[in-house]
Amino acid sequence: EIVLTQSPGTLSLSPGERATLSCRASQSVSSSYLAWYQQKPGQAPRLLIYGASSRATGIPDRFSGSGSGTDFTLTISRLEPEDFAVYYCQQYGSSPITFGGGTKVEIK
Amino acid sequence: EVQLLESGGGLVQPGGSLRLSCAASGFPFSTYAMSWVRQAPGKGLEWVSGISTSGGKTYYADSVKGRFTISRDNSKNTLYLQMNSLRAEDTAVYYCAKTLTGVIHYFDYWGQGTLVTVSS
Helix, strand or coil, X not given: CCXXXXXXXXXXXXXXXXXXXXXXXXXXXXXXXXXXXXXXXXXXXXXXEECCCEECCCCCCCEEEEEECCXXXXXXXXXXXXXXXXXEEEECCCCCXXXXXXXXXXXX | CCEXXXXXXXXECCCCCEEEEEEEECCCHHHCCEEEEEECXXXXXXXXXXXXXXXXXXXXXXXXXXXXXXXXXXXXXEEEEEECCCCHHHCEEEEEEEECCCCCCCEEEECCCEEEEECC
């Protein structure tokens, strides 16, 4: 199975700053089948990005995804107060589906 | 509006069984593959099982293979997860999730989850 490693584990930033989250795969993710989710406490995850770089419906353009092969990045250009949450990457290029361990973006 | 409503969670003893349900509405249920994803308290997300539109193809994580069974009733717009031989490590919030296409895919909608606690 493909193991996804997210870094850093925690990112401490201020509103308005840029956030860069990394997701590294143990082997190449075919066809860039990588998604990103946001999860707030007590809530279900919300789809942000699919296909490594396509924004889901209703997702603000301050969220962007990039990467291919084994290295992927989620960038939040200017953090809004509602963006402080945990972010997970997920690969769906091969079975089983796997998720990264998550990156918590917290207010500095 | 897409809605996924899980039910059936609760406290069960180790070795016991539980059946989760997920009632779907707001979309043509029979035309989308579905999955169960779980999250242990304070931990990350773990895909558990997925099922094709007709129910003819099912997939499982190694951690639950042989103990859990996923199924669906398209006439009732409902997804199920039968969980047998439960262990303490199965304690988690269980989410049902809808995929856009195919079983092994990303999840565009999630339910709010139901908590399963395995403890004596």
